[in-house]
Amino acid sequence: MSSSGTVARRKAPLVVAVTxxxxxxxxxxxCVxxxxxxxNHGKRTLIIDGDLGLANVDILFNIRPKFNFSHLISGEKTIEEVITNGPGGIRILPAASGISAMADLKPEEQSQVVAQLETLSDKYDIILIDTAAGISSHVLYFASAASYIIIIATPEPTSLADAYAIIKVLNRQYAVKRFQLVVNQAASEQNALSVYQTLCDIADNFIEVAIDFLGFMPRDEKVHEAVNSQVPFVEKFPSSGASRELKKIAAELLKKRDQVPDNLFLWNRLAE
Ligand SMILES: Nc1ncnc2c1ncn2[C@@H]1O[C@H](COP(=O)(O)OP(=O)(O)OP(=O)(O)O)[C@@H](O)[C@H]1O
Ligand SMILES: [Mg+2]
Known part of the structure; x- marks a missing residue:
């Protein structure tokens, strides 16, 4: 991907975190x-595996990266050296697996990461950040780095409760005011919309945030099959129900990408 060159001004990447x-x-x-x-739409795309101690992005792509986030933190490698190629030219910043110390970054390590991330601004159109489960400080840190935060929830009440919990924490601690909801494993679009309505009702009662319905994915056995074969479902089963809805979500995000202003200082919230 030799994309630098003579373009005078490029848009900053759209940074999307999924939590x-x-x-x-x-x-x-x-994310994957x-x-x-x-x-597939010709966008220069980077996935950051923010599940620092339990890397999964590389498994879903069936790749075995040489280096990962731990080498970046230790200073052994630069971000460019750690980022690796996935299928079709996608780029991946892999996480470490089984290193519990990685699960929490110290403040000085966080600022080191910020400095490295800033160097990526003109190299990508879209940066996706996969976060770990939970509401630990590094999950909040990655989520708050993004210009769009996707909250993913299933129709189960436990998932909704946790979705609300992370929205609340991001709002209180990082002043995030807008979230995008994706309902996964929905029985139907109506089911997904009613999950959305429930979450909005809970949030309206307690906090001032805006939640947009970004889309949904149906419960689809093909997702499970694709995971087992370590090929992304949108590639392995492009006409499955999950793929159809995923493509709509991608199209919505591509529209948002077009709205990103030039010269946006990407990681500003982190740098503060
Ligand atoms: N739409 C779907 N239909 C059917 N099964 C699904 C669907 N989405 C996810 N799954 C199943 O759920 C499993 C977990 O998905 P995934 O690893 O993406 O979750 P995660 O939120 O990243 O998990 P973790 O919190 O552990 O990182 C998948 O391996 C798959 O079997
Ligand atoms: Mg995961």
């Missing part, structure tokens, strides 16, 4: 498949 509170609701699958879809 959920609850584990196992589909964050990594959403959105990434594939963006690359």
């Amino acid at each position: 959920s509170g609850k584990g196992g609701v589909g964050k990594t699958n959403l 498949n959105l990434g594939v879809e963006f690359v």
